[in-house]
Amino acid sequence: AxxxxIISFYNHYQNYRISLLNTSNGLPSDNVADVVQNGxxxxxxxxxxxxxxxNLGNTALPKPVLINDGIPGTQNSFTYGRPVVFNCVALSYKSMGKIQYRFRLKGVDKNWSVAPSGxxxxxxxxxxxxxxxxxxxxxFNQLSQPLIFKFxxxxxxxxxxxLQVLAVLSAIIIAFLLVRKYYQSIIGLQKKDYENALALQRERQRISSEVHDDLGASISGIKLRTELLSRKTADQPAFKEIDAIHEAITDISTQVRLIIWSLDAENDEVSNLAGFIHKQAIKIFEYSNIDLHVNASVSETPVTISGEKRRQVYLLVKEVLNNIVKHSEAQNAFLEINLYKNRLQISIRDDGRGFDPDVRKHETMGIRxxxxRAKRLNAE
Structure with a gap:
């Protein structure tokens, strides 16, 4: 078979046309048993x-028709996390085993996905x-009308x-409160440190004033009396003893003035330190044959330095200057004090005979x- x-007549049966309807154009099989007309x-x-x-004259049978288990075009809702399943079936007058299904998620899939089932x-x-x-x-790749499932x-x-917006707002509020609490604690600690520093500064000022007014005045009085006594005495041995006492009291007076200067909080600036070193350096070189050249360029720089550090810096500089006066045999000495990137730089040099520090660094107390002192100051 x-x-x-199919024989089709036209022109009042004067002409006819024979066409064939078989599997190539839609029949399930070429083995035809019977043809029955019903209307x-x-x-x-x-x-x-x-x-x-x-119409037997139309040799192309109808395209497949898709039907589904729901109502196309209606909105369906699914819960996230659960599988979403759609089923459809195609009715065709051709072999059902040859039906191919195509799916595409609009706005998500660029291409159609092909499946053997619906x-x-x-x-x-x-x-x-x-x-x-x-x-x-x-x-034959004849396509059905598309079905659209909205869900x-x-x-x-x-x-x-x-809920996500609420969670984000809650996180922002919690973060704000934590940051606020953190900064409040920091401010509280800074305030406490400031109050402690202020109290310490007042105590230093009080001690400085009392030492100056009481101890300083007493030492000055003793110094004056020993000086007057040395002028009145004619006994040479007694004069030497009195002169030694006078020198000791003078040294004590110098040390007391240094303590008062280091305790006074009004001197806690690098400019005051530079001025004090300059003044004391002039006194050290006053009776020597060495010309002192000083260059200090920190007068307008508002950088603070603690009293103990000021004292250590001055004693270090004083030791170096005394060594120049005692041992250098120089004609000129140069003292430079600068402030670079909030770091104090002090340069001391002379044109004397010098010495080898590798040989003498373990021999003198002054070098040690x-x-x-440089190590205490973390100096380089």
């Missing part, structure tokens, strides 16, 4: 199924609104937008004192 032969419908029985058509499954779609398009194609995936309770 070769299908169904306008023709039923063609084959060994692979029955085909139905309304089931489409999504295991984990993000929350949102979707449209699923479905097509059926027979073995949305609802977020879980903790994925709700309002200089290194010790």
């Amino acid at each position: 070769n299908g169904v032969s 306008h419908d023709y039923y063609i029985a084959t060994d692979q199924g029955i085909a139905v058509t309304q 089931e489409k499954r999504f295991d984990l779609l993000p929350p949102g609104n979707y449209e699923l398009e479905a097509l059926a194609a027979d073995r 949305d995936v609802m977020p879980l309770w903790y994925q709700q937008l309002w 004192n200089i290194h010790t």
Whole structure:
């Protein structure tokens, strides 16, 4: 059997045309057992199924028709995390085993996905609104009318937008409160440190004033009396003893003035330190044959330095200057005091005979004192 032969007459039966309806244009099989007419419908029985058509003269049978288990175009809702499954089936007058299904998620998929069955499954779609398009194609690639499934995936309770916004706002508020508490604690500590520093400064000022007014005045009085006594006495041994006492008291007076200067909080600036060193350096070189050249360029720089550091810096400089006076045999000495990037730089040099520090650094107390004070100051 070769299908169904169809004779079509036209021009008042003067002419006719013979066409063939078989598997190439839609029959399930070429083995045709019978053709039955029922009204306008023709039923063609084959060994692979029955085909139905309304016009035997039309050798192309209808395209496949898609139907689904729901209502196309209606909105369906699914919960996030649960699989989303759609089922559809194509009715065709051709071989059912040759039907091919195509699916595309509108706005998500660029290309159609092909499946042998009418089931489409999504295991984990993000929350949102979707449209699923479905097509059926027979073995001749005739496409059905598309079905559109509209559905949305609802977020879980903790994925709700309002809850996420609330969580973000809560996190911002908590972070703000934590930062605020942190800065309040920092400010509290700074305030406490400031109050302690202020109290310490007042105590230093008080001690400085008392030492100056009481101890300083007493030492000055003793110094004056020993000086007057040395002028009145004619006994040479007694004069020497009195002169030694006078020198000791003078040295004590100098040390007391240094303590008062280091305790006075009004001197806690580098400019005051530079001025004090300059003044004391002039006194050290006053009775020597060495010309002292001083260059200090920190007078307008408001950088503070603690009293103990001021004292250590001065004693270090004093030791170096005394060594120049005692041992250098120089004609000129140069003292430079600068401030560079908040670091105090002091340069001391002379044109004397010099010495080898690698040979003498373990021999003199003065050199050891200089290194010790520099280490205390973290100096380079």
